[in-house]
Amino acid sequence: MKSVLAGFRPLSRRRFIQGSVAAGSAALFSGCATSSGTTAIVIGSGFGGAVAALRLGQAGIRTRILERGQRWTIDPAGGTFSGNLPPDNRSTWMRTESIAPIGPTFAFPREHTGVLERIDLKGMQIYAGSAVGGGSVVYGGMTVPPSRELFQSAFGDLVDFDEMEEVYFPRVRSMLNVSRVPDDILESEMYKIARIAIEQIGKAGFEHQLIGQATDWDVIRAELSGDIPASATIGELIYGANSGYKNSLDKNYLPAAEATGNVSIHPLHQVDRIEAKERGYSVHVSELTSDGDVGATRKFYCDMLFVAAGSVNTTRLLVEARARGDLPNLDSSVGSEWGANGNTMFIRTEINEDTGVQGVPPILATLDLENAYAPMIVEQAPFPVANDCGCMLQVAVVGDPRRGEFAYDPETDRAILDWPGEGHSPTVVRAAEDHMRRMIEANGGVMGHDWIPEPTTHFSYHPSGGVPMPTAADSFGRVEGYEDLYVVDGALLPGTASAANPSLQIAALAERAMDEILLSYLG
Ligand code: FAE
Numbered sequence: 001m002k003s004v005l006a007g008f009r010p011l012s013r014r015r016f017i018q019g020s021v022a023a024g025s026a027a028l029f030s031g032c033a034t035s036s037g038t039t040a041i042v043i044g045s046g047f048g049g050a051v052a053a054l055r056l057g058q059a060g061i062r063t064r065i066l067e068r069g070q071r072w073t074i075d076p077a078g079g080t081f082s083g084n085l086p087p088d089n090r091s092t093w094m095r096t097e098s099i100a101p102i103g104p105t106f107a108f109p110r111e112h113t114g115v116l117e118r119i120d121l122k123g124m125q126i127y128a129g130s131a132v133g134g135g136s137v138v139y140g141g142m143t144v145p146p147s148r149e150l151f152q153s154a155f156g157d158l159v160d161f162d163e164m165e166e167v168y169f170p171r172v173r174s175m176l177n178v179s180r181v182p183d184d185i186l187e188s189e190m191y192k193i194a195r196i197a198i199e200q201i202g203k204a205g206f207e208h209q210l211i212g213q214a215t216d217w218d219v220i221r222a223e224l225s226g227d228i229p230a231s232a233t234i235g236e237l238i239y240g241a242n243s244g245y246k247n248s249l250d251k252n253y254l255p256a257a258e259a260t261g262n263v264s265i266h267p268l269h270q271v272d273r274i275e276a277k278e279r280g281y282s283v284h285v286s287e288l289t290s291d292g293d294v295g296a297t298r299k300f301y302c303d304m305l306f307v308a309a310g311s312v313n314t315t316r317l318l319v320e321a322r323a324r325g326d327l328p329n330l331d332s333s334v335g336s337e338w339g340a341n342g343n344t345m346f347i348r349t350e351i352n353e354d355t356g357v358q359g360v361p362p363i364l365a366t367l368d369l370e371n372a373y374a375p376m377i378v379e380q381a382p383f384p385v386a387n388d389c390g391c392m393l394q395v396a397v398v399g400d401p402r403r404g405e406f407a408y409d410p411e412t413d414r415a416i417l418d419w420p421g422e423g424h425s426p427t428v429v430r431a432a433e434d435h436m437r438r439m440i441e442a443n444g445g446v447m448g449h450d451w452i453p454e455p456t457t458h459f460s461y462h463p464s465g466g467v468p469m470p471t472a473a474d475s476f477g478r479v480e481g482y483e484d485l486y487v488v489d490g491a492l493l494p495g496t497a498s499a500a501n502p503s504l505q506i507a508a509l510a511e512r513a514m515d516e517i518l519l520s521y522l523g
Helices: 013-018 047-058 146-157 159-175 189-203 219-223 253-259 309-326 427-442 503-522
Strands: 039-043 064-066 116-120 126-130 208-210 265-266 268-278 281-288 293-303 304-306 343-351 364-368 376-381 393-397 407-409 414-418 484-489
Touching: 039 047, 039 281, 047 064, 047 253, 047 265, 047 304, 047 503, 064 253, 064 268, 064 293, 116 309, 126 309, 146 159, 159 503, 189 208, 189 364, 189 376, 189 393, 189 427, 253 265, 293 364, 304 309, 309 407, 309 414, 343 427, 364 427, 376 427, 376 484, 393 427
Parallel strands: 039 064, 039 304, 064 265, 304 484
Antiparallel strands: 116 126, 208 364, 268 281, 281 293, 343 393, 364 376, 376 393, 407 414
């Protein structure tokens, strides 16, 4: 690599960062895009993987993304993804029934490599995306920074909040084209529920805020005017957006990575095992059919390996590799400090309002950082099925102290979670109940036990951690014990996303890591 860049003088970290806020490494590394012979593999194409691949491609490094999920291309006529009611097997990763946490279950004739995975761990169920674009295909687009205090207390002096706020959060927002809901759309029929929520949040003595959204509002305008089939306006979110209203990673980072000419994306390539070789790494892959059958098994080799399979899958791959002797030098802390980010939901019914059809994506939140039990952000999430339920769904993200640890189980040959209890900690449940109580006292309504039995205690959309810094990896994702092995996804979070949704932090930490990794690599 160094010979390709003879004469290239890396800037100091600070100068480099200041010169590249919006474009990231692109400005610095474009022109260096001759292939060096160095090869990289990125496992997973979610927030961490997509960022890593783009920056590697711009630096002239031949990169393969190995992604187990399918690549879904929006058909303008609609029908790319499963609808909500009833869902079909495109909705679900490798099961014969649907898994959405709310509402009835639907059976499928056979398994499929659908977009939403549920990982059943002992004491906690985790939802994650499984597609080119990872979680961005199924997510709510909420792009929310943490508070300075919570972030800094989670990261200590390993990551500087000012640097994140000045450099990396803006860079990610710019790539994802994040904006707040425009007035004309907030005033439309699909957001009647949001306007009701704004009023009720105020009556309960809280302040609301409109949050950053990775959404193309023009697509939603086209839905509203009837020019394209309805999608956001009828609540399509968790199984993918048929109108393409989401600014998911397959619309920005990933095509930009491919456009460098150095990055190729390989869908339906499931990594089963990673192994250190004398030089570089070998990656064992099952090539899947769209129904999930194994068509062939292959091995790929690379000099640089970036593991970005999402917090749970990355942690499992590493814990299993350590136990099997494939990566024996991994630190004993790999697998620990894993958390569910206090991500819980509760629903209020009989809110005495005709809510109409509740369109998505979610656009507003309440900061309840002074909550008596734990700091939290509470997002008003449209109820994800298209009916007039007279109900309001809220998604809380609570600073939860509970942590678990993944350990290898020789009987199943898998890493399993040791989680201290059932579901989220009592702190999370009390904080959510306290918030709900204030909303009910001010506005009426009851807890919607038909849909959600209680503030949900047992599942999360926000797996966080498993590769703690600084013991398992440094704050740039460089894994201890190995050269050129990196973790750049949600596994690098300190067991929490600090009472915020994780995607912004994951992508921003990956951007920060890639700046540093490529600078030291090329320097
Ligand atoms: P992720 O995006 O999960 O990407 C990992 C990728 O690796 C996936 O594409 C996998 O298919 C792939 N993969 C896994 N195992 C393998 C393997 N063995 N071989 C090959 N590929 C593999 O990881 N966050 C927000 O900030 N705002 C939201 O509004 C929001 N809404 C959400 C709604 C739902 C329903 C869900 C499930 C999550 C939501 N999240 C939200 C969380 C967010 O999606 C999640 O934190 C990020 O996607 C995690 O990013 P990673 O890069 O860690």
